[in-house]
Amino acid sequence: xxxxxxxxxxxxxxxxxxxxxxxxxxxxxxxxxxxxxxxxxxxxxxxxxxxxxxxxxxxxxxxxxxxxxxxxxxxxxxxxxxxxxxxxxxxxxxxxxxxxxxxxxxxxxxxxxxxxxxxxxxxxxxxxxxxxxxxxxxxxxxxxxxxxxxxxxxxxxxxxxxxxxxxxxxxxxxxxxxxxxxxxxxxxxxxxxxxxxxxxxxxxxxxxxxxxxxxxxxxxxxxxxxxxxxxxxxxxxxxxxxxxxxxxxxxxxxxxxxxxxxxxxxxxxxxxxxxxxxx
Amino acid sequence: xxxxxxxxxxxxxxxxxxxxxxxxxxxxxxxxxxxxxxxxxxxxxxxxxxxxxxxxxxxxxxxxxxxxxxxxxxxxxxxxxxxxxxxxxxxxxxxxxxxxxxxxxxxxxxxxxxxxxxxxxxxxxxxxxxxxxxxxxxxxxxxxxxxxxxxxxxxxxxxxxxxxxxxxxxxxxxxxxxxxxxxxxxxxxxxxxxxxxxxxxxxxxxxxxxxxxxxxxxxxxxxxxxxxxxxxxxxxxxxxxxxxxxxxxxxxxxxxxxxxxxxxxxxxxxxxxxxxxxxxxxxxxxxxxxxxxxxxxxxx
Numbered sequence: 001x002x003x004x005x006x007x008x009x010x011x012x013x014x015x016x017x018x019x020x021x022x023x024x025x026x027x028x029x030x031x032x033x034x035x036x037x038x039x040x041x042x043x044x045x046x047x048x049x050x051x052x053x054x055x056x057x058x059x060x061x062x063x064x065x066x067x068x069x070x071x072x073x074x075x076x077x078x079x080x081x082x083x084x085x086x087x088x089x090x091x092x093x094x095x096x097x098x099x100x101x102x103x104x105x106x107x108x109x110x111x112x113x114x115x116x117x118x119x120x121x122x123x124x125x126x127x128x129x130x131x132x133x134x135x136x137x138x139x140x141x142x143x144x145x146x147x148x149x150x151x152x153x154x155x156x157x158x159x160x161x162x163x164x165x166x167x168x169x170x171x172x173x174x175x176x177x178x179x180x181x182x183x184x185x186x187x188x189x190x191x192x193x194x195x196x197x198x199x200x201x202x203x204x205x206x207x208x209x210x211x212x213x214x215x216x217x218x219x220x221x222x223x224x225x226x227x228x229x230x231x232x233x234x235x236x237x238x239x240x241x242x243x244x245x246x247x248x249x250x251x252x253x254x255x256x257x258x259x260x261x262x263x264x265x266x267x268x269x270x271x272x273x274x275x276x277x278x279x
Numbered sequence: 280x281x282x283x284x285x286x287x288x289x290x291x292x293x294x295x296x297x298x299x300x301x302x303x304x305x306x307x308x309x310x311x312x313x314x315x316x317x318x319x320x321x322x323x324x325x326x327x328x329x330x331x332x333x334x335x336x337x338x339x340x341x342x343x344x345x346x347x348x349x350x351x352x353x354x355x356x357x358x359x360x361x362x363x364x365x366x367x368x369x370x371x372x373x374x375x376x377x378x379x380x381x382x383x384x385x386x387x388x389x390x391x392x393x394x395x396x397x398x399x400x401x402x403x404x405x406x407x408x409x410x411x412x413x414x415x416x417x418x419x420x421x422x423x424x425x426x427x428x429x430x431x432x433x434x435x436x437x438x439x440x441x442x443x444x445x446x447x448x449x450x451x452x453x454x455x456x457x458x459x460x461x462x463x464x465x466x467x468x469x470x471x472x473x474x475x476x477x478x479x480x481x482x483x484x485x486x487x488x489x490x491x492x493x494x495x496x497x498x499x500x501x502x503x504x505x506x507x508x509x510x511x512x513x514x515x516x517x518x519x520x521x522x523x524x525x526x527x528x529x530x531x532x533x534x535x536x537x538x539x540x541x542x543x544x545x546x547x548x549x550x551x552x553x554x555x556x557x558x559x560x561x562x563x564x565x566x567x568x569x570x571x572x573x574x575x576x577x578x579x
Binding site for chain 2: 009012013015016019020022023024026027029030033042046088089091092094095096098099100101102103104107110111113114116117118119120121122123124125126127128129131144145147148149152153156180181185206209210212213216217227228231232241243246247250251253254257258261262265268269272273276
């Protein structure tokens, strides 16, 4: 059934185009600001098109600030968190979905509660714990709290849902072929779980990339910072913000995610929607 | 042929230890136990102490809680939190639903608009907050510039109490609407077409169809989204902290807790605030569960 052309369609386009402005403008404005000089950014604040494609801001951001180190920190932490989340969630999700063992329901309820409760409110005891371990001013608390927090619990929940949806016959056939549990998990179930692992990986990566609260608590040295903290470091000694540099750095922190989103829209939407409903 | 072998070989799985499953979940659950479950148990205990990190903890009984009731800073941020949640959650849900209905059409380019409205969800929260902070600068910011053009003097958006809250709510709405919008859109499009067509044939107008059919069918999704959005609103930290530069112009309980715990290192007092946050969250969720029985449509 093809929709008939309707005069209302044009009205719809007009309304949507208008409504889209506040959603799109801030991002485009930020990206365009990264090509503007400090003077231009104030001279024509509304302009989306910079006068020239000046790349000076980019050079300055990397040259005068520990931005490269901060970028590297964000990347390597997010990669570790993503990989660990996928592996642990696949294992635990399979265990909860397909195996019976003593205490299973209780442990699963613990995961559910971790999914719903705000891990941030546990910052004090967590801090005490890491202080006892001598891990303040290291990346380890940030990595571990991402992996074993709400994000991780949500990942376990989603992987469990996924495994529950796979037909049991597959495992029975594999048992007949003489595979043990590990073999079934590794050779049969995991190859069927790529989309689910992708979904879990996307929101684990985004949550790690976005994490602000824990770095704020555990890190004090700018070269150790991750991007969210680092973005606020483009100031003069009195705290005045260099906006052209701040927005350039923000663009650099945003761009890879935005490009990945444009390339893999469907996966991003699926991942975030599933995390939004269940988390 | 395979079927014949099955019963005999199926015994094979009987050799499997009943603990096998535990090995699968253990790596995650062990970490969760140490970094999540243990802290949950510790929060109420620490909240009964005076503890400033440098000294060792002293037993305080309910002192911290008694102090909460007389602490103007705490009461102020509790009030701001209530306003923030009451402003953000209903607006988020109503607007997300409205946008979902607008996008529930078959027109060329609908996917493009869906992508545009969703795109802020992918932008890092701090980058988004910084752009807004720049746009809302009192003297040279974009918003006040535009207001000046029509002869209005804009307020100091980020440092004055009610305006900072307005700014935070608006920027968060635009950032996150896309997510709930797509959740609702998915649920709307899963409604069987026959149901809506039958109602239309019976003479129901679009408004009646929405209130009497679409909304009741969506109510389980609506309920879930409401719970998740409320909990999410209570734990917002970075956007508010960045927008208001760590000042107290829109200081919600999360920020108050952070300030007490990690600026003043009053670990006991911060834990009391954390416990209040937990209880508030629990209470709100329970209230919503109670309401659920009233208005969530059951297929049974």
